[in-house]
Amino acid sequence: MTFVIPFPAIDPIIFQVGPLAIRWYSLAYIAGLLVGWRYMLTMARRTPQVISDHDIDDFLVWATLGVVLGGRLGYVLFYQPVYFLENPLAILRVWQGGMSFHGGLLGVLVAGLTYVKLRRIPLLPFADLVVTAAPFGLFLGRITNFINGELWGRSADVPWAIVFPNGGTHPRHPSQLYEAFLEGLVLLIVLGLLHRNEEIRRRHGMLSGIFLLGYSLARGTAELFRQPDVQIGLLAGGTTMGQWLSAPMAALGIILIIRARVQA
Secondary structure (H helix, E strand, C coil): CCCCECCCCCCCEEEEECCEEEEHHHHHHHHHHHHHHHHHHHHHCCCCCCCCHHHHHHHHHHHHHHHHHHHHHHHHHHCCHHHHHHCHHHHHCHHHCCCCHHHHHHHHHHHHHHHHHHHCCCHHHHHHHHHHHHHHHHHHHHHHHHHCCCCCECECCCCCCECCCCCCCCCECCHHHHHHHHHHHHHHHHHHHHHCCHHHHHCCCHHHHHHHHHHHHHHHHHCCCECCCCCCCCCHHHCCHHHHHHHHHHHHHHHHHHHHHCCC
């Protein structure tokens, strides 16, 4: 018999008072934004300084709206458009889960473009700051997916396989933890180390490009172990929706890296 690790059944609700419930899902978003905000303040003090602490403080509100609205609408449009078209009120039930990173990225992009235009802040240096902090939210979000027992992996016979409560009787890859490691910890360390280099910081767009390319590679790799969404399944050539959505990110990341390298 294949050895499996018991699923650590953690209540998705931290505590509840009447109808008010505090969930790990919402706490992960709040913590990711707050920790990322403080991290950006630290990174922004390195030369060349392109944005004030006050501007970063104000952007926190814009980033929150971009992540939440973009993440939810991205999930609705990319993964279950038919269901939400038939049940439009379900779009508002964010506490039940269902957020798309790619949608959240687009949401933050729109919010960021609007913000820097209004404040007359240079776009690429500002984006380089934002992406250094983004892995905090990615890490916490994937840990929450694991706690909720959602977005589990494909059937596996590895020693660390887990039988998820809603994933049938087969042991599965804990792909949420793979993603937390690759998209969160690895990207955070790599971008943090690169940001220490002043020459890289002065090549505006370099860190943004590395983040986009790095995330695409991390997500594409993790998708090999993650169970495809049941309503979509596998796409052409055994690929997944997550990989298809990551491909344009990788292309844009390469363009930004090349552009930054040829800067005088």
